[in-house]
Amino acid sequence: MTVLKPSIARRKPDPKATAADEFVERLAVAMEADGLPRIAGRIFALLLLNEDAISLDVIAESTGASKASASVNTRVLEQRGLIERVSLQGDRRDYYRTVSNLFVRTMEQRLAKWQRFHAIVNDGLERLDVSPVIRGRLKNFEMEYESVREVLTAALERCRVRRPR
């Protein structure tokens, strides 16, 4: 008589899971598509919903992650420019909160990622000797990217102006 542990079959749906918790989980999963660890996504979502900065312990505690994971993933988020570390006077702890111009920052991140991709293509366009057809294909690809990039950065600039800090 073998018994399957229920925790394997399916996790217990936490009875006191609030709407906010669900939001956090869903956003965390969605952010995995951007190559972030799930815990990083949870932390980000948590901070997104919190007005004031939160300490590492609280982050670890309320996301259910270990302090180690919280430490690592806050750094990841910080390096990606999604959150920032702030210090409060007369307090040794670090506190974290989302950056103010969040959307612009995320878009800048994405642009930077694309840039790496297109840099490779452009480099190939220089070094490789390919047929005129292929060359035309690559050139057109880059042209279109460039035009879209310009439009996009202009739009972001407008966002920046509208909300300077």
Place this chain on the structure above:
Amino acid sequence: MTVLKPSIARRKPDPKATAADEFVERLAVAMEADGLPRIAGRIFALLLLNEDAISLDVIAESTGASKASASVNTRVLEQRGLIERVSLQGDRRDYYRTVSNLFVRTMEQRLAKWQRFHAIVNDGLERLDVSPVIRGRLKNFEMEYESVREVLTAALERCRVRRPR
């Protein structure tokens, strides 16, 4: 006297690695940032540099992947709209090539991914009862996204018009 296998320390740098091979590898790595398997990236890069459509065997052979991986990853790329499967008359094999309007398609992919993210935020904006400050933050985030999305889709539409097929 322990000897470290050189293949572990570092892979042999293939002496007859062409510039095209390097291009393929670099692009493949860059595409991993978009959540694609490395082999998918290699296949894409390979097709990008080839004028005419290529069969599965050739793809497998020239990327060094197994036929199974080639099959799986071509399907991934096809579903993402980056390549297309074509059939040649009097030939049972499937052939693959990049789609014609490549840049627009990649951007559409990216937009779709963002859409999922923002859908969650908007949903949260409806269901969650958060402080006015947080609500303002989320709303602003979505507003900025929406404005940028409009600009972007317009720019893509222009690309589409400029090169209809």
Place this chain on the structure above:
DNA sequence: TTGATTGTTCGGTATAAACTAAACAAACGA
């Protein structure tokens, strides 16, 4: 200094993903 608090790093484990080989299915030609 010592003790307490806070963050990071390290070692090990579990989970997930990529990939291959081999079995399988489907489509065609003989």
Place this chain on the structure above:
DNA sequence: TCGTTTGTTTAGTTTATACCGAACAATCAA
């Protein structure tokens, strides 16, 4: 019908990554 060619699926292996607990380092207070 039977063998051949082509693509897919499956099972198992390898590889990479996330994660935790515990040890460690650093900072400040006493």
